[in-house]
Amino acid sequence: MPEPSGDICVLLELIAKSLVDSPDEVFVEKFDDGVIELEVAETDVGKVIGRQGRTARALRALLVAAGHRARKRYQLEIIE
Numbered sequence: 001m002p003e004p005s006g007d008i009c010v011l012l013e014l015i016a017k018s019l020v021d022s023p024d025e026v027f028v029e030k031f032d033d034g035v036i037e038l039e040v041a042e043t044d045v046g047k048v049i050g051r052q053g054r055t056a057r058a059l060r061a062l063l064v065a066a067g068h069r070a071r072k073r074y075q076l077e078i079i080e
Helices: 005-019 042-049 051-070
Strands: 027-030 035-039 075-079
Touching: 005 027, 005 035, 005 042, 005 051, 042 051, 042 075, 051 075
Parallel strands: 035 075
Antiparallel strands: 027 035
């Protein structure tokens, strides 16, 4: 079975770019320990986190679902 982690990073990047005002400043990096860092412009952090953290919670739920399918555990860190 192919490694789906590259696909989840591409999906996360696509979603983040559609949310922010500066899509050129969106970077997604996956580390070996399952941590996925989402880096956005300082002015766009609020848009990625959302009201009361709803958007960030939805992104994390997406990673949990993808991790369940791949039998891995992913953790999202949002960096400005």
